[in-house]
Amino acid sequence: MLYPLASLEADKLNAIQQLENDLGRPVVALASVEAQTAELPKDQLKQLQDLEAELDVVLVAVQPN
Known part of the structure; x- marks a missing residue:
């Protein structure tokens, strides 16, 4: 299961x-997405982590459907 930012209608956003x-503080709305994360060999995991660091984002490898 993954949780990206939710797309909200105006009433929900309000x-x-x-x-x-x-x-008195921010609240983040997330939506659930059915996804099975992939298990990567160490070399591929390092590739993913290196790109995460370069792009300053979180990357998740998932199993194809």
């Missing part, structure tokens, strides 16, 4: 913004 105001 509800979250109200909660942020009530809490």
Whole structure:
């Protein structure tokens, strides 16, 4: 299972913004995505981690459907 940022309709966004105001801090909305992560050999994992560091992002290898 992966959790990217959720796409929200205006009413849901408004509800979250109200909660942020009530809490006094930001709230991040995530959506679930069915995905099976791939197990990578050490050399491929290092490639992925090196690119993560270069791009300053999180990368996840997944099994193809």
